[in-house]
Amino acid sequence: GAGVSQSPSNKVTEKGKDVELRCDPISGHTALYWYRQSLGQGLEFLIYFQGNSAPDKSGLPSDRFSAERTGGSVSTLTIQRTQQEDSAVYLCASSLAGQSTDTQYFGPGTRLTVL
Amino acid sequence: SQQGEEDPQALSIQEGENATMNCSYKTSINNLQWYRQNSGRGLVHLILIRSNEREKHSGRLRVTLDTSKKSSSLLITASRAADTASYFCGVDYKLSFGAGTTVTVRA
Numbered sequence: 329g330a331g332v333s334q335s336p337s338n339k340v341t342e343k344g345k346d347v348e349l350r351c352d353p354i355s356g357h358t359a360l361y362w363y364r365q366s367l368g369q370g371l372e373f374l375i376y377f378q379g380n381s382a383p384d385k386s387g388l389p390s391d392r393f394s395a396e397r398t399g400g401s402v403s404t405l406t407i408q409r410t411q412q413e414d415s416a417v418y419l420c421a422s423s424l425a426g427q428s429t430d431t432q433y434f435g436p437g438t439r440l441t442v443l
Numbered sequence: 444s445q446q447g448e449e450d451p452q453a454l455s456i457q458e459g460e461n462a463t464m465n466c467s468y469k470t471s472i473n474n475l476q477w478y479r480q481n482s483g484r485g486l487v488h489l490i491l492i493r494s495n496e497r498e499k500h501s502g503r504l505r506v507t508l509d510t511s512k513k514s515s516s517l518l519i520t521a522s523r524a525a526d527t528a529s530y531f532c533g534v535d536y537k538l539s540f541g542a543g544t545t546v547t548v549r550a
Contacts, residue, residue, distance in 0.1 A: 363538065370446070371486075371531065371540035387537065419486065428473045428536040429493070434486040 330354070332435035334420050340441045341410055349405045349438045351420030357433075359426030360403050362395055365437070366416040374418075377403065378426035410442045447475070447532035448541040455547045462522050464544040466515040466532030473535050475508060477517050480543070481528035489517075489530075522548045 333352040341347050353360050362374040373387040377397045388394070392410075397403040407414055417437040423430035450465045466475065477489040492499045492508045492515065499506045505518040519526055527548045531540035 359536075361536075361538075370542050371533070371538060373537040373539050376537060384537070421486075423536075426536065429491060430536070431476075431488045431491070432536070432538065433488070436485050 332420055332422050332433050334418075334435040334438050336438060337436065338439045338441075340443065342443050343412060344409055346406065346408045347410055347440065349407075349418050349420075349440070351403045351405070351422075351435060353401065353403070353420070353422030354433055355401075357422035357424055358400065359423045359430065360397055361421045361423075361432060362403070362405050363419045363421065364416045365419055371419070374405070376426070407440075410440075412442050415440055415442045446539040446541060447534055449530065449532055449544045451544060452542065453545045453547070455549060456522055457549050458522060458524060460522055462519045462526070462546050462548075464517050464530055464546070466517070468513050468515075468532075468534050470513075472510070475506075475515050475532060475534050476538070477504075477506060477515075478531045478533065478538075478540070479528045480531065486531075519546070522546075524548050524550055 335350045358379045360377045364372045375395045376384040392408045395405045417439050419437045421432040421434045423432045447466045447468050456462050474493045476491045478486050480486045490501045490506050492506045503520045508515045529543040529545045531543045
């Protein structure tokens with residue numbers, strides 16, 4: 329079946345503007361994760377949704393970042409008042425049940441460039 | 444979330460040779476996972492090893508885990524050009540990787 333999809337694949341924005349990044353997880357996967365990958369700095373956990381539970385937002389770097397997941401499926405990551413340091417590849421992943429032993433399937437990412 | 448740190452930063456080997464890379468972490472874990480990333484396929488899960496396991500095999504991959512040293516190693520045997528990629532380790536489910544080990548397999 330289809331994998332995790334993300335849109336847009338690339339986003340260029342001006343400093344101070346808001347952006348929305350979208351993630352469509354694999355159908356039937358109850359867990360959804362957002363990560364950020366900066367050049368040469370590895371992968372950074374941002375937020376985790378599991379079923380109807382309250383999301384784990386412990387990785388969000390500031391209150392400019394927020395995410396929601398509607399109907400237990402599609403998720404949107406919103407970055408308000410973007411800064412140049414927000415430039416990175418934003419990756420979404422989903423897993424079957426959100427257990428630590430579950431394989432996470434990653435989408436292709438959205439490359440965000442803040443000018 | 445806890446971060447895995449990979450070592451070395453880069454590795455260049457001849458096709459057919461073995462490649463070994465290491466991962467270190469800081470606190471106790473439930474499991475450790477290795478991922479591969481290349482431009483063609485994005486981030487792909489390779490193998491998971493649980494904290495009560497010491498060694499695990501999957502095809503040409505062999506992973507070891509030493510919880511007393513808080514370290515893991517990934518061995519790729521008989522490397523192929525398609526193994527050219529960056530390799531990352533992450534612990535538990537809130538994955539955080541270091542900069543990874545970039546492996547280049549020369550024909």
